[in-house]
Amino acid sequence: MNNKAGLLLTVALMLLTAGIRYGRVDSLMEENPPAVSVGDSEGIWIELGEGFPDQGVHQFIDGFTPRSVIQVTLGERNSDRCEKASIDKPLTSGETLCIRLEGAEIIEVKRTWMPASRRIVLGIPLQPQTMTTADWMALPGIGPKLAAAIELDRQKNGDFTSFAQLERVPGIGPGRLAAWERFF
Template identity: 50%
Template sequence: MFSVYMVSRLVFREENPPAFFVLQDPGAVVGLGDGFPWQGIRQIDDECSPESVILLTFSESGAAAPFYRGGNTPLVSGELLSLTPLNAEKATLSRSWLPASQRIALSIPLHPDRMALVDWTFLPGIGPKLAERIEADRQKNGDFGSLEALQRVTGIGPKRIESWKIFFE
């Protein structure tokens, strides 16, 4: 019995098991930041809008939801929502991106046009200088559109692109 117990606890490297349970189709995984009663990463099972997330989180906490009028574009996995109060009843919603380290840990694919300077340095083989060159190129020539377009930056070739594919869409 002891042997069966010990074998059942082994992790098989070929299977690449997740660090924690994640639904196969989670809908959207978003971060709730400043202004929300319960901050942190939340998994939303359907195509929620920011307004419905605000109403849901505030109703669960028992607090009055701030009035928010804005776009109801469906949430995208990897977004970070923050509320800035305008007054007691109204708030402004800010939408940004979770850091690359969190998106990678949550198995959310990265996109080169949704990366900040600090996000680039999280990837293997990118130091501060190369990250600055990537950002400078994007400012000068516009969005990359795809991972392969990063090859236009000096110091990035096909080998680096290939090693980063596991992190990108």
């Protein structure tokens, strides 16, 4: 091996070692490391669904509205073809945005939530008042019966205004709340 190739190999190994040591050691030493690391960058995670050419989860700047997203993804002139009031309310990380087009005109803008399993992977805090039965089942230790009990309690007693109010559901105590706290 000549000196130039040896030097390049040494530099590459040093960079690889530094990357592993300084870029990933913290996440590898966590008790329950995430399956996917999305970093600590600023912004919101929005899923683009029906009507968008590049569907999937994308990161946008905080304060973006559906109109902003339409401007960025479909162009300025398309955002002017929708007069819906909800188009100018800021998006929240974890929302799904769908549009329905007739020709070039946007006739419907639909805002929903990403499934809880996707929000968990992205590190987006869950909100108990917006979760479905399937969302509850994405949490560890919740099966169909407990998920149904949570939904029944919410129907009878109203939305959970805080994470701690989940304790009012039979079968949920301090231990379960402690295990789920990192998701909320």
